[in-house]
Amino acid sequence: MIHRILAAELPRHIGHHVRLAGWLHRRRELKSVSFLVVRDRSGLAQAVLHEPVAIPEETVVELTGTVVANPQAPGGAELASPAVRVLSEAVEAPPFDLYRPGVPAALPTVLDHAPVALRHPRLRAPFEIAAAGVAGFRAALDELGFTETQTPKIVGTATESGANVFGIDYFGRPAFLAQSPQFFKQALVGVFERVYEVGPVFRAEPHDTARHLAQYTSLDAELGFIDDHRDVMAVLTRALAGMHAAATERAGDALALLGVEPPRVPEEIPAIHFADAQELLARMTGEDPRGEPDLAPAHERWLGEWALREHGSEFLFVTGYPMVKRPFYTHPDPERPEFSRSFDLLFRGLELVTGGQRLHRHSDYLAALTARGDDPEAYAGYLAAFAHGMPPHGGFAIGLERWTSRLTGAANIRQTTLFPRDLHRLSP
Amino acid sequence: MIHRILAAELPRHIGHHVRLAGWLHRRRELKSVSFLVVRDRSGLAQAVLHEPVAIPEETVVELTGTVVANPQAPGGAELASPAVRVLSEAVEAPPFDLYRPGVPAALPTVLDHAPVALRHPRLRAPFEIAAAGVAGFRAALDELGFTETQTPKIVGTATESGANVFGIDYFGRPAFLAQSPQFFKQALVGVFERVYEVGPVFRAEPHDTARHLAQYTSLDAELGFIDDHRDVMAVLTRALAGMHAAATERAGDALALLGVEPPRVPEEIPAIHFADAQELLARMTGEDPRGEPDLAPAHERWLGEWALREHGSEFLFVTGYPMVKRPFYTHPDPERPEFSRSFDLLFRGLELVTGGQRLHRHSDYLAALTARGDDPEAYAGYLAAFAHGMPPHGGFAIGLERWTSRLTGAANIRQTTLFPRDLHRLSP
Numbered sequence: 001m002i003h004r005i006l007a008a009e010l011p012r013h014i015g016h017h018v019r020l021a022g023w024l025h026r027r028r029e030l031k032s033v034s035f036l037v038v039r040d041r042s043g044l045a046q047a048v049l050h051e052p053v054a055i056p057e058e059t060v061v062e063l064t065g066t067v068v069a070n071p072q073a074p075g076g077a078e079l080a081s082p083a084v085r086v087l088s089e090a091v092e093a094p095p096f097d098l099y100r101p102g103v104p105a106a107l108p109t110v111l112d113h114a115p116v117a118l119r120h121p122r123l124r125a126p127f128e129i130a131a132a133g134v135a136g137f138r139a140a141l142d143e144l145g146f147t148e149t150q151t152p153k154i155v156g157t158a159t160e161s162g163a164n165v166f167g168i169d170y171f172g173r174p175a176f177l178a179q180s181p182q183f184f185k186q187a188l189v190g191v192f193e194r195v196y197e198v199g200p201v202f203r204a205e206p207h208d209t210a211r212h213l214a215q216y217t218s219l220d221a222e223l224g225f226i227d228d229h230r231d232v233m234a235v236l237t238r239a240l241a242g243m244h245a246a247a248t249e250r251a252g253d254a255l256a257l258l259g260v261e262p263p264r265v266p267e268e269i270p271a272i273h274f275a276d277a278q279e280l281l282a283r284m285t286g287e288d289p290r291g292e293p294d295l296a297p298a299h300e301r302w303l304g305e306w307a308l309r310e311h312g313s314e315f316l317f318v319t320g321y322p323m324v325k326r327p328f329y330t331h332p333d334p335e336r337p338e339f340s341r342s343f344d345l346l347f348r349g350l351e352l353v354t355g356g357q358r359l360h361r362h363s364d365y366l367a368a369l370t371a372r373g374d375d376p377e378a379y380a381g382y383l384a385a386f387a388h389g390m391p392p393h394g395g396f397a398i399g400l401e402r403w404t405s406r407l408t409g410a411a412n413i414r415q416t417t418l419f420p421r422d423l424h425r426l427s428p
Numbered sequence: 429m430i431h432r433i434l435a436a437e438l439p440r441h442i443g444h445h446v447r448l449a450g451w452l453h454r455r456r457e458l459k460s461v462s463f464l465v466v467r468d469r470s471g472l473a474q475a476v477l478h479e480p481v482a483i484p485e486e487t488v489v490e491l492t493g494t495v496v497a498n499p500q501a502p503g504g505a506e507l508a509s510p511a512v513r514v515l516s517e518a519v520e521a522p523p524f525d526l527y528r529p530g531v532p533a534a535l536p537t538v539l540d541h542a543p544v545a546l547r548h549p550r551l552r553a554p555f556e557i558a559a560a561g562v563a564g565f566r567a568a569l570d571e572l573g574f575t576e577t578q579t580p581k582i583v584g585t586a587t588e589s590g591a592n593v594f595g596i597d598y599f600g601r602p603a604f605l606a607q608s609p610q611f612f613k614q615a616l617v618g619v620f621e622r623v624y625e626v627g628p629v630f631r632a633e634p635h636d637t638a639r640h641l642a643q644y645t646s647l648d649a650e651l652g653f654i655d656d657h658r659d660v661m662a663v664l665t666r667a668l669a670g671m672h673a674a675a676t677e678r679a680g681d682a683l684a685l686l687g688v689e690p691p692r693v694p695e696e697i698p699a700i701h702f703a704d705a706q707e708l709l710a711r712m713t714g715e716d717p718r719g720e721p722d723l724a725p726a727h728e729r730w731l732g733e734w735a736l737r738e739h740g741s742e743f744l745f746v747t748g749y750p751m752v753k754r755p756f757y758t759h760p761d762p763e764r765p766e767f768s769r770s771f772d773l774l775f776r777g778l779e780l781v782t783g784g785q786r787l788h789r790h791s792d793y794l795a796a797l798t799a800r801g802d803d804p805e806a807y808a809g810y811l812a813a814f815a816h817g818m819p820p821h822g823g824f825a826i827g828l829e830r831w832t833s834r835l836t837g838a839a840n841i842r843q844t845t846l847f848p849r850d851l852h853r854l855s856p
Contacts, residue, residue: 004653021653021819023618023817024817040621041573041575041620041621041622058816058817059817060817060818060819087819087820088788088789088817088818088819088820089789089790089817090815090816090817091790091791091815091816092815092816094816113812114615115615115616115618115619115812115813115816116618116812116813116816118616118618118619119618119619119816124619124620127575127577127619127620128575130578131575131576131577134576135566135570135576138563142563145469147469147555147556147559148559148562148563149555149559149846150558150628150645150828150846151846151847152643152847152849153581153628153630153643154594154605154630154642154643154849154854155854155855156854156855157855166582166596166597166598167596167597168594168595168596168605169594169595170594170642170854171632171634171642171851173854175854177582177596184846184847187542187543187856188543188546188846190451190543190544190546190547191543191546191547191552191555192469192552192555193468193469194469198626199627199628200578200581200627200628202581202582204599206599214582214598214599215580215581215582217578225432225449360516361516361517362517362519363519381855381856384541384543384544384856385543385544387518387519387520388486388518388519388520388522388543388544388547389451389452389486389487389488389516389517389518390488390516391449391488391515391516392515392516400578418577418578418579418612418616419579419580419612421580421582423599426582426583426584426598426601426603427583427584427585427809428615428809428812
């Protein structure tokens with residue numbers, strides 16, 4: 001049997017006898033001629049037959065025939081009068097036409113029928129971009145001497161917050177799904193200095209919104225021997241630049257199909273301190289947010305516009321968020337201890353990444369927990385690493401689905417999640 | 429402040445003033461001289477001071493001084509009379525000496541104190557090999573046109589087997605932790621043709637053995653448009669070759685420390701059919717396993733020795749396992765339907781990977797489920813993808829921790845798991 005070629009390779013085989021295999025994407029019957037469009041992982045290819053073809057769309061077919069030039073065909077080539085063999089029948093019609101350029105279905109229909117709906121090129125494209133982005137994230141951090149790790153998703157205590165965790169029956173004992181690899185990645189800074197993990201995290205989010213998921217993919221990084229949070233911001237900048245470069249290189253077709261161009265990541269992303277941001281907002285807008293411990297979404301949007309106007313950047317770091325709004329392991333600014341050495345990265349005025357420097361001294365952890373009214377004994381497992389000498393360190397976490405949705409302009413994060421899990425959805 | 433260099437870079441800086449930072453790995457006080465060995469992510473470096481240094485091991489330190497040549501020092505260079513600054517104190521002694529070449533502690537001690545125990549270079553080394561192996565797996569499959577995916581770890585039904593699943597309280601509804609991405613990766617063959625996923629899988633294993641874990645990392649791959657299981661075996665061979673090549677290239681120091689040389693993966697791994705393996709065993713050993721539906725561990729070991737003797741290969745595929753021992757989605761051998769188009773890959777006589785061709789026709793699934801006495805309705809979600817045209821496909825899953833343990837000769841799979849989860853262990 002002759003070697004299978006991909007649809008995208010057809011124009012390179014004009015004059016040759018080839019074999020294509022894929023899904024029957026579209027069938028059009030004219031009076032004396034049938035057009036078949038076949039879809040495979042590389043794209044679409046057209047075949048012309050001078051007889052009717054009674055095969056429903058999404059049937060898996062194999063076409064064997066000669067490639068001829070045709071300026072009207074996609075790629076300028078088509079298969080002339082091929083032999084058609086059915087590899088596998090489609091016994092049901094798709095919930096909507098997969099061959100239409102747009103998606104003629106509402107999101108719930110798409111999600112209910114994900115195994116077939118995701119075959120639509122526009123619905124598949126975000127995941128090609130996501131796969132490329134993850135590859136770029138890893139490549140950037142590998143280059144910087146990071147080690148990839150895998151850590152437990154089942155934990156005995158819910159460290160970060162008691163709320164919004166999923167409980168498990170663990171051999172008759174209560175346990176929880178990990179909300180983040182925070183504890184593990186910090187402990188592993190003591191082992192590898194620089195670590196990253198790409199893995200699922202779980203939030204029992206009771207909110208039914210366009211941006212909450214019960215499971216998402218967290219791109220976590222943590223590094224030791226930093227001076228302060230700015231070293232973390234520099235690594236994040238490299239990671240993001242790697243993600244955007246990889247998306248362009250490895251998922252160019254998917255970006256083009258969605259009409260998306262990944263924005264340039266500046267060598268140094270502009271940064272503004274939280275207090276200065278509030279000053280700026282008070283001075284430039286009608287409102288005065290000073291005294292508030294966080295930025296309102298409208299203020300983040302305003303700052304995003306400001307960064308684009310003043311710095312020509314779609315990205316903006318806001319640093320120094322008040323300690324009161326950050327987790328207990330956050331490192332304070334020694335000179336202004338009410339502010340933290342943490343940051344949010346805004347992209348087009350929306351929060352994309354959170355990170356910062358963490359406490360590293362055992363005594364600082366004891367003091368921080370006690371000050372918050374927590375019993376350090378309850379955190380004994382978490383604190384063990386810090387009793388044995390931990391360097392100044394920090395890190396960040398990028399939500400993969402969020403990154404893809406912000407980049408592609410998806411209205412709902414479920415559009416960038418293959419099989420979303422939320423308050424209502426547990427299948428497919 | 430001068431730029432930090434890594435321990436391994438010291439010999440390249442003889443005559444220069446440098447800054448090192450890391451953990452105080454070892455301190456030796458002689459009459460008039462102190463030797464400090466500092467450990468960072470690159471290795472060890474020695475410093476000599478002409479004064480006593482009262483700092484306990486595992487303290488995080490920064491040394492600034494001039495590099496001098498010393499043939500006795502590791503790498504032929506050392507830091508002469510550096511200034512020593514404590515970055516972070518060790519407030520507890522490690523559970524055992526991290527500086528001894530061997531590991532002077534039993535496995536339970538190591539696991540109980542993992543955040544500090546893993547700093548021992550011999551205990552850290554398997555994870556450097558694992559990280560390299562995963563990178564090699566991905567590189568090999570990327571090269572072959574695979575797309576990386578992330579799929580749900582929370583599922584509504586326990587498809588593969590009702591036993592050994594962890595139950596979750598999912599917003600008040602019962603749900604389960606996924607035992608494998610089997611359903612999702614098959615459905616995604618319909619979208620991307622070729623997919624892989626690196627992620628956690630969960631087994632509520634009631635066995636307390638050296639090889640069972642409640643969570644492990646599964647390297648899953650699935651590909652469409654195959655002729656039969658041999659196409660899957662060819663891709664697995666490429667993936668394994670990629671893993672071994674990457675281990676050698678990226679984790680050479682870790683392999684050397686453990687005295688491990690990754691075995692050559694043959695271009696074509698020898699294969700023997702299950703029935704022929706039983707014939708061979710009957711003819712060559714005192715026993716007659718014919719009629720048994722599976723191979724006993726002793727028989728796998730014998731076959732491993734046979735493959736090495738006859739084919740010079742430490743790897744051996746055993747193909748065609750009886751259908752009765754394989755999951756319902758397994759594709760039978762059309763010519764001998766009691767045998768399957770599945771395989772096990774043995775490495776040094778131990779099972780390393782399982783895989784095979786799957787059913788792809790909707791009607792075949794209905795028949796297979798009905799024949800086993802299962803109600804296809806219970807599998808409606810799983811079957812949806814197959815109603816819409818699925819190509820002949822197959823795949824495999826490699827347990828990362830198992831691969832690392834077999835490669836490094838670890839006696840217990842917990843030695844190749846950062847923070848193992850088992851019947852008894854839920855922390856750290």
